[in-house]
Amino acid sequence: MSYGVRERLFAPDNRTQVVGLSVAAVLLVVAPFVLGGYQTSLLAQTLIFVVFATAFNLLYGYTGLLSFGHAMFVAASGYTTAKVVQQLAPALGIADIFGGAELLVVWLLALVLGTVSAGILAVFIGYLSVQLEEIYFAMITLSFSMAIFVIVNQDIIGSVLEAVGIGGGTFTNGSDGLTFRMGEVNLFGLEFRLVNIADPTAFYLLTVVVFAVAMYALYRIVNSPFGTICQAIRENPERARALGIDTQFHSWMTFIISGAFSGTAGAMLVMLKTGILPADAFWTSSATPVVMTVIGGPYAFFGPLAGAFTYEYLRWFIRQVPLLEEFWEFSFGFLLLIVVLFFDNGVYGGVRRFRAWLAEARSRYRDDGIAGVVALVQETIVGALRTAAEIVRSLLATLRQRLRALAARVGLG
Amino acid sequence: MSNEHKGHGVDSNGSTGLDRRGFLAAAGTGATAAVAGCSGIGGGDGGDTIKIGGVYLLSGVAQALGTSSANAAEVAVEQINEEGGIMGQDVEIEVRDHGEDPPAQIRSVAQEYGADVMIGLTSSGVTLGSAPTIESLGVPFTLTDIGTPFITEPDTETYGNYYESDDGKAAFTPNMFRTNANTSHMTYGIAKFVQEEYGASRVANLGPNYAYGEQCWDYFKAYSEGLGVDHEYVASEYPELEASDMTPQINSVLDADPDLVFTSFWAGDATTFISQATEQGLFEQVDDVFDTIGADPTVYEALGDTTPEGIHMSGWYWPTAYDNENNQAFLDAYREKYADDDTVPSIPGFTGGSTWAAIYMYKKAIEAAGSTDPDDIISELEGITIDNDPRGPSTIQPDTHQANAPTVLGETSFDADVPYDGAGLVDTRTYTLTRSESKELLEGSGLGPGL
Numbered sequence: 001m002s003y004g005v006r007e008r009l010f011a012p013d014n015r016t017q018v019v020g021l022s023v024a025a026v027l028l029v030v031a032p033f034v035l036g037g038y039q040t041s042l043l044a045q046t047l048i049f050v051v052f053a054t055a056f057n058l059l060y061g062y063t064g065l066l067s068f069g070h071a072m073f074v075a076a077s078g079y080t081t082a083k084v085v086q087q088l089a090p091a092l093g094i095a096d097i098f099g100g101a102e103l104l105v106v107w108l109l110a111l112v113l114g115t116v117s118a119g120i121l122a123v124f125i126g127y128l129s130v131q132l133e134e135i136y137f138a139m140i141t142l143s144f145s146m147a148i149f150v151i152v153n154q155d156i157i158g159s160v161l162e163a164v165g166i167g168g169g170t171f172t173n174g175s176d177g178l179t180f181r182m183g184e185v186n187l188f189g190l191e192f193r194l195v196n197i198a199d200p201t202a203f204y205l206l207t208v209v210v211f212a213v214a215m216y217a218l219y220r221i222v223n224s225p226f227g228t229i230c231q232a233i234r235e236n237p238e239r240a241r242a243l244g245i246d247t248q249f250h251s252w253m254t255f256i257i258s259g260a261f262s263g264t265a266g267a268m269l270v271m272l273k274t275g276i277l278p279a280d281a282f283w284t285s286s287a288t289p290v291v292m293t294v295i296g297g298p299y300a301f302f303g304p305l306a307g308a309f310t311y312e313y314l315r316w317f318i319r320q321v322p323l324l325e326e327f328w329e330f331s332f333g334f335l336l337l338i339v340v341l342f343f344d345n346g347v348y349g350g351v352r353r354f355r356a357w358l359a360e361a362r363s364r365y366r367d368d369g370i371a372g373v374v375a376l377v378q379e380t381i382v383g384a385l386r387t388a389a390e391i392v393r394s395l396l397a398t399l400r401q402r403l404r405a406l407a408a409r410v411g412l413g
Numbered sequence: 414m415s416n417e418h419k420g421h422g423v424d425s426n427g428s429t430g431l432d433r434r435g436f437l438a439a440a441g442t443g444a445t446a447a448v449a450g451c452s453g454i455g456g457g458d459g460g461d462t463i464k465i466g467g468v469y470l471l472s473g474v475a476q477a478l479g480t481s482s483a484n485a486a487e488v489a490v491e492q493i494n495e496e497g498g499i500m501g502q503d504v505e506i507e508v509r510d511h512g513e514d515p516p517a518q519i520r521s522v523a524q525e526y527g528a529d530v531m532i533g534l535t536s537s538g539v540t541l542g543s544a545p546t547i548e549s550l551g552v553p554f555t556l557t558d559i560g561t562p563f564i565t566e567p568d569t570e571t572y573g574n575y576y577e578s579d580d581g582k583a584a585f586t587p588n589m590f591r592t593n594a595n596t597s598h599m600t601y602g603i604a605k606f607v608q609e610e611y612g613a614s615r616v617a618n619l620g621p622n623y624a625y626g627e628q629c630w631d632y633f634k635a636y637s638e639g640l641g642v643d644h645e646y647v648a649s650e651y652p653e654l655e656a657s658d659m660t661p662q663i664n665s666v667l668d669a670d671p672d673l674v675f676t677s678f679w680a681g682d683a684t685t686f687i688s689q690a691t692e693q694g695l696f697e698q699v700d701d702v703f704d705t706i707g708a709d710p711t712v713y714e715a716l717g718d719t720t721p722e723g724i725h726m727s728g729w730y731w732p733t734a735y736d737n738e739n740n741q742a743f744l745d746a747y748r749e750k751y752a753d754d755d756t757v758p759s760i761p762g763f764t765g766g767s768t769w770a771a772i773y774m775y776k777k778a779i780e781a782a783g784s785t786d787p788d789d790i791i792s793e794l795e796g797i798t799i800d801n802d803p804r805g806p807s808t809i810q811p812d813t814h815q816a817n818a819p820t821v822l823g824e825t826s827f828d829a830d831v832p833y834d835g836a837g838l839v840d841t842r843t844y845t846l847t848r849s850e851s852k853e854l855l856e857g858s859g860l861g862p863g864l
Contacts, residue, residue, distance in 0.1 A: 176537070176542070176561075274546065
């Protein structure tokens, strides 16, 4: 046993964390046996997006660089995955070597190569992008991702390969994208379909493993000296430089890590959807992790997690109500607007404040019994109304002032 | 995909109770919904209604198209319920938009709504991309609006497996069927017409810049060659999908001085093309213009009096092209339902016939199977004859799952019998094509018949 594991696990500071994590782990493992097929795949998809958004947030919330092109990593990884499943695996003869476990090997190979290809893409694009900051950084990442969208949508790779005499002019298959089937696994006499839409338990459990490993790795990165430097860059790049940090190099490394983890998520996502379309590289797909992170709260490690869950389940909820579904873009936007306007640091900030409120309620209960809690509820409501009234009043005052100033300027007053 | 939320979150000073209460309410709703979701799992069979699920594009460029399919399906369901339902059970239908993630929408309709059978889809790309999802759901799924011949092409040996290579053209899926004539069939109709009426000509192409536009042109050329017509292909241009300005492409086609122009625009793109080509004088400078699936009442209604007369457009269905009582029943039912609705024409669109036929096909198959067991329905569907297809009785080919319903080609005219101000089709001709005929004509092109 390594040093002090027991002590550290059961130290009072860590106890709630350990208990919380254990409960979450048990829930995640039990989920597919309780939930039906649709809910299980929705949960799998959500977990994948959690990894994607958390990887994105390494750059955004921690380093202060807003990338608006992260879908390019999903695309790089996704097309690699599709190629592995469609062509590389059969060419390598994996079926002959591994027999019934073939698909698990293909899965692992796709995951690794997908991550690597996204990482390699990040090396090049990151180097060029970190030369810029703020809105220019967002614009250059957006431009690169749109360039990649055009390359896969027009199948430029296919045309180039054909020009040099390889293949018949198709590589990314243009606007139809690449779709594949993942068949049966036969492991120790246990036969199951790896990606089964009707009963996605197998793939879900793989997702949980990838999710746990990726989140743990990201958590360690964030809480390492490396992660601290990221935050220093976010807070004040000049001062970070004065401390001897090569901020550009550090941002570049963060970009690569973020890209590679986005690739991991991309490979899982594309296998879950059993295909990739050029639209997965379009800028709207890059907006997804941005929206998730912003609604979840970018300044907390678990913010993107809260955001991804809110996003996916909000979308699911809208699907249940035909009237909302008919105008789903509007209803989704409206519900998100409420979150952005009224939750400080997103949903995660809301959760945190709610917990603080509960603690306050508990202490009131200890002091004054139920009457104390009722009083707190009253105070909260009155406080809310007062704040709302205050906001309206100040808005009106500003408006009046502006109008008067305007009137004076055009010579009316 | 919502795109309006970028940048930083607003830092509202949040020490208010409002957000807490809001959060509570949201959490409560979420929990309730989750519980409801759990208890709803495993629906589908066992209920006393038969559920039909539909997924179409109901927003954006193809809205009119998807909406017209949904309308036709709803009319058919109402009619069936009036006649006593299916096996004495009421029929229920729910149609949803593709949304930003069509496979997820399809899963939701199959697994949450519990659809016994499904209809749908408005995009070939979405169809090919969703096919593995649909296959693993196992629910019978009938395409009513889909062009790509690949999805009904089972011959993976000759044409390559779509799912196992980047240039495969056979994507047959065991539980998917199609009631509309596909691109292979449509382009044959046009190629045949051109052969009979014009012979070898200077032909130019204009089509939307995605797989559909490219496929239509490839198939048209292959069929023309198979029919022994030695066209000279002088230009080929692809404006972007949903382009607002097609004049550069129209001009470059005009510069090539073609006799005939082949196009594959549909819905909003067809409207844009026709109005801008009219401005550029394209219709006066060429002998004829063809379009694969632009012949829809909504297109002609939007164009008003700008539609040029005498060009040839085709579709999967045109209301006046079939002289039979089933078509009349369809038109009557449709008119009755939508006569007072100002938002849609009171005649069915070009996807109407195939959608109506799909619903009646399901009725027949479920009654023959005696249950809503998906496998039983699928085996009934293979080789089924849809007796009251408005386009005349059609049969689902057992090997390919493609219906042999005809395609229709007609001439635009303001004399057409339509309930709106605008043009319609007259002198309609229908074309049928068998797999063996198609195979012979396409020989050497590498393209599959999909029939």
